[in-house]
Structures are given as C-alpha cells and as structure tokens.
Amino acid sequence: MTAQVRTSPGAAYDLGYHVVWCPKYRRPVLGGRVEIRLEELIRAKADEHDWEIVALEVMPDHVHLFVKPHPKNSPSQVADRFKGFTSHHLRAEFPHLRWQLPTLWSRSYLVATVGAVCARTVQRYVETQYERAAKGSGRA
Template sequence: MDKSLAHTRWMCKYHIIFTPKFRRKIIYNKYKESIKDILKDLCKYKGVEIIEGHLMPDHIHMLVSIPPKMSVASFMGYLKGKSALMIFERHANLKYKFGNRHFWSEGYYVSTVGLNEATIKKYIQDQEKEDQMRDKLSIKEYENPFQG
C-alpha cells in the first residue's frame, strides 16, 4: 500500500536480516518476547512499519516499510544501537556474555522489495490523468512525449 508525505507518494519496502554477535543462538529462548517488543516499539517510534517479522534462534528477518526521508543505514544504526541498550537494560546478565553495547554483529543484509510493472504503469497513468485534471488540459493540448 502506498503511503504519502505532503506531496510525495511512496512505497519503500526492505527485507532486512541481522544477527546477534557471533551468531549466538539467544533470540529464541527467554529473551524472544522481550526482543520482539523492543524492536516493535523502536520501529513504531521512527514511523517504520513492520510488514512481516521472524525471530529465528540466531538471526532476525524483517520486511519493513521505511519512509523515504530516512536512509536504511541510519535506521539500522538506530535500531541495532538502541535495541542493544534496551536489551542490556532489561537483561543485565547479558552484558557479561556480549560485552556492554555489543549485542548485534556489525553488519546486516538488506534488499529492496519493488513494485511490479503493471502497478508502475497504472501509477504513471493515474498521475497523467491527475495532472490533466489539475491543469485542465484538453486532450488536444496533451501529447505523450514518449509515443510516436
């Protein structure tokens, strides 16, 4: 579903995978619900929608919709940094296993999830119709520069 900001319509979906330090199998045990709640709260605070999310024993898959005003890199820095602090705050015993502030491994995987061709064509056609209506152009005045 498209979202909008003032004069912009957008749909920026990303598939993200990230792991705990040393791929420790820690997410599924007693910390699973806590980590899930922390990630949901942090995403909500930044206006990021979690479309789908799966917590695996040693990694996390998320399909998220990130507003275009925020880069994926800045969002991931925020998500991993803030969540690590919150996890250690709630579960102080983990500081000894992971070292303070180093719950997540350094990197992450990200891929874009795009629109299909039919959706793009329809969007472009709808935009042309909207522009014609807005500018009150007649059909004679309007010529498609990409045809002919």
C-alpha cells in the same frame, strides 16, 4: 501483496526494506524471554517512527525484518535505529547478554529493497520512455 502508496508533505512512496542482523559471533541468544522482548522493542521503535512492519521473525541467531519506512530514512539509518535501540534495552534488561557478548549485535547487517514491481520491469519502463512518449504524442 498490493502496493500501498503512503503520502507525506512533498512525497508519495512505497518503500520496503528486508533487514537482517545477527548477534555478535552469531551466538544463539535470541530465544525465550529475550525473543519476546526483542519483538516488542522492534515494534515500539517502528511505531515511534511511523514505520510499518510487514513481517518479523526472530531466530535464535538472527533477525529478519520486512519494514516500510519513510523515504527520509536511509536503509542504514533504519538498521542502525533498530540495532542500537534493541541492544541498549536488551543488555540492560538481561544481564546474561552482557556476560556472554562484548556487544549484542554484529557490526554488519543486510538491507535489501523490496518492491511490488521487479527491477527488470522498472528498467524496461525507464529505457522505453522515449518510445512511449512518441506513441502518446502521435509522432513515430
């Protein structure tokens, strides 16, 4: 995958988050029509915020999402927006979800940053700034 830098006033960015969340008690309730509707809702929320969905997989007991948001949105905001929006709509449209669970989603989630460059490469780049600056200016 190649880096696709996006721009906005005052920023150039290429952020990616891997977000994973589960139904309360990790119940396998995300199948059939619920799965289809959940995917539609996730895509609608991403479109609303102009976030790019790179990959989405709904499993019966958890959701994996690779999303590229704007840098003004923190990882916790991204997870909360998806979870809150989808819970509200799914529980309204599928009453059995209200009967089976006190809340649709567990309070916890995982968010991991995803990038085109590994952490070790960035660390090495930052730590060698003075060395590269000295070589570029002709000083040793």
